[in-house]
Structures are given as C-alpha cells and as structure tokens.
Amino acid sequence: MSWLVKPKTNEPAALRLRRHLEAEEALLAPGVFNALVALEAERQGFKALYFSGGAYAASLGLPDVGLLTLEDVVHGVRWVTRAVDLPVIVDADTGFGGALNVARAVRELEAVGAAAIQIEDQVMPKRCGHLAGKAVVAAEVMAEKIAAARRAREHLVIVARTDARGPEGFEAAVARAELYLKAGADVVFPEALESAAEFRAFARRVRAPLLANMTEFGRSPLVPAARLFAWGYRIVIFPVTALRAAMKAVEGVLAALRREGSAARWVPRMQTRAELYALLGYAAYEALDRSLGEASDAP
Numbered sequence: 001m002s003w004l005v006k007p008k009t010n011e012p013a014a015l016r017l018r019r020h021l022e023a024e025e026a027l028l029a030p031g032v033f034n035a036l037v038a039l040e041a042e043r044q045g046f047k048a049l050y051f052s053g054g055a056y057a058a059s060l061g062l063p064d065v066g067l068l069t070l071e072d073v074v075h076g077v078r079w080v081t082r083a084v085d086l087p088v089i090v091d092a093d094t095g096f097g098g099a100l101n102v103a104r105a106v107r108e109l110e111a112v113g114a115a116a117i118q119i120e121d122q123v124m125p126k127r128c129g130h131l132a133g134k135a136v137v138a139a140e141v142m143a144e145k146i147a148a149a150r151r152a153r154e155h156l157v158i159v160a161r162t163d164a165r166g167p168e169g170f171e172a173a174v175a176r177a178e179l180y181l182k183a184g185a186d187v188v189f190p191e192a193l194e195s196a197a198e199f200r201a202f203a204r205r206v207r208a209p210l211l212a213n214m215t216e217f218g219r220s221p222l223v224p225a226a227r228l229f230a231w232g233y234r235i236v237i238f239p240v241t242a243l244r245a246a247m248k249a250v251e252g253v254l255a256a257l258r259r260e261g262s263a264a265r266w267v268p269r270m271q272t273r274a275e276l277y278a279l280l281g282y283a284a285y286e287a288l289d290r291s292l293g294e295a296s297d298a299p
C-alpha cells in the first residue's frame with residue numbers, strides 16, 4: 001500500500017536485502033516495470049523484486065538496447081519503491097557510461113530506495129543477454145565500474161552481471177566472476193548459461209551469492225527455482241514474465257474489442273474494480289481524506 005497512507009519501514013532496503021543474503025534465504029524475484037505490478041507482487045508475498053530494464057523499456061515502447069537514461073530508470077524505480085516496502089534489485093544495464101557514471105547511478109538509485117544495482121559487462125549498444133551478436137568490454141573495464149560502485153555506495157548491494165558466456169565461453173564467464181568479486185561485487189549474475197549442467201557447474205566453481213535469470217524464450221533452459229536454490233543460487237529472477245503475460249492478455253482483449261465492438265465476453269477474465277481498488281488501498285485514501293477533513297473542522 002502506498003507511502004501516502006502507510007509509513008514505510010525505516011531500515012534501508014539494501015540492508016534488508018543483505019540480511020536475506022546473509023541468512024542464505026532463497027529469493028524468487030519477479031520482474032516489475034511499474035508500481036501496480038509491484039503492488040501485486042507484494043500482495044502475493046514475494047520478498048524481493050527485480051526492476052527489469054527490458055520490461056521497463058518495453059513498457060515505454062523501446063527495445064532493450066541501452067536507450068534508457070539514468071533519469072528514466074530513477075523515475076521508474078522511484079514509483080516502485082514508493083508503492084511497496086520490498087527490496088528492489090535495479091537493472092542498470094552497463095551503468096550509463098564509464099566508472100564515474102556508475103558512481104552517480106549508485107548514489108541516485110540509493111537515494112530513491114533501491115536495494116541493489118545490477119551492472120553488466122556488455123559494450124554499447126547493449127542487447128538482451130539472450131540474443132546473438134553480443135560483445136563484452138575488457139574485464140578490467142568492468143572491474144573498474146564495480147570498484148567505482150563499491151566506493152560510491154552506502155549500503156546498496158552490487159550485482160555484477162557477466163555476458164561473457166555467449167561471446168567468450170563458460171570458462172571466461174567463471175574467470176570474470178572471480179575478478180568482479182575481487183573488485184567488490186556482492187552478487188554474481190552469469191547471464192545466458194546454456195544448460196542446467198552449466199548452471200550447476202557455475203555454482204560449484206563460483207562460491208559467492210549468485211543470481212539466476214529464468215527469462216522465457218531465451219538461451220537458458222527454464223530450470224525450476226527450487227533446483228537452482230538447491231545448487232546454491234540465492235536469487236532467481238523472472239524479469240519479463242509479468243509483462244509477457246499481461247501483453248498477451250491485452251492483445252486478446254483488444255482483438256476481441258475490435259472484432260466485436262464489446263469487451264463483455266472478457267469481463268470474467270478481468271481484474272474487477274473492487275480488486276483494483278483493494279490493491280491500490282483506495283479505502284485508506286478515503287479514510288485519510290476524511291480524517292484530514294475532520295481535523296480541519298475541529299474548533
């Protein structure tokens with residue numbers, strides 16, 4: 001429920017995420033791209049969220065090729081962190097430039113209540129990690145960005161993503177993970193591993209908190225989260241799942257509307273007005289408004 005009517009926890013979100021990681025809890029983090037989706041994820045009981053660059057860009061009508069600015073991302077994240085009281089892991093693509101830009105991104109994201117920043121080692125223009133034709137920057141360039149993030153952060157968790165598996169192979173991804181941990185990363189995200197065996201082998205080789213990406217229609221098999229957790233992954237993200245499902249529903253309902261001139265047939269499949277209002281905490285806003293009115297009526 002919104003910050004306007006319900007006070008938030010005082011503890012910084014990054015410290016909460018750190019506690020989850022230190023307790024070796026398994027975190028299933030759905031990807032969100034706006035506050036409403038984040039509210040639903042919170043209502044369902046998820047303990048952390050992933051602010052997906054790809055889903056957020058798509059929601060703005062853009063492909064995931066590094067067009068979002070830091071301001072765009074900060075703006076989107078701020079709505080999410082206002083709406084929910086959960087740690088949000090923020091996809092910051094390549095960090096919006098060089099090491100200095102990463103330092104600024106860390107400060108700005110921490111200021112709007114993010115729990116973690118994720119930066120990746122692709123060259124610009126970046127691509128979805130599951131597409132062909134990716135290239136990575138020299139490992140030292142990425143290590144410098146991580147060191148910059150480490151110096152700039154107060155509590156923010158630093159997630160280092162390596163896209164090296166595709167262009168350079170599995171061993172290179174492991175070597176980069178080790179270098180990024182030395183540079184100060186808290187969590188490693190091996191992007192686009194190509195089999196369940198690779199996920200398992202990576203967790204055996206890299207002894208650090210790990211994040212697995214179970215994005216659909218990509219290069220990685222959809223391994224059940226429970227198996228990934230058993231192999232040692234701490235965070236499993238489903239970055240574009242809600243967007244894909246929502247857009248398929250939008251496609252269907254708009255096609256029916258166009259065809260039939262009515263959406264009546266779809267009403268049983270819609271979120272009701274009461275459900276939407278409950279999610280938004282509508283009644284609490286009314287109660288707040290009433291109590292403010294009563295306070296000003298008082299003699």
Ligand SMILES: C[C@](O)(C(=O)O)[C@H](CC(=O)O)C(=O)O
Pocket residue numbers: 031051052053054055064091127128129130213215216218239240
């Ligand atoms: C994790 C990711 O960076 C994202 O933007 O959410 C994407 C997800 C996707 O495009 O499926 C990725 O590059 O894996």
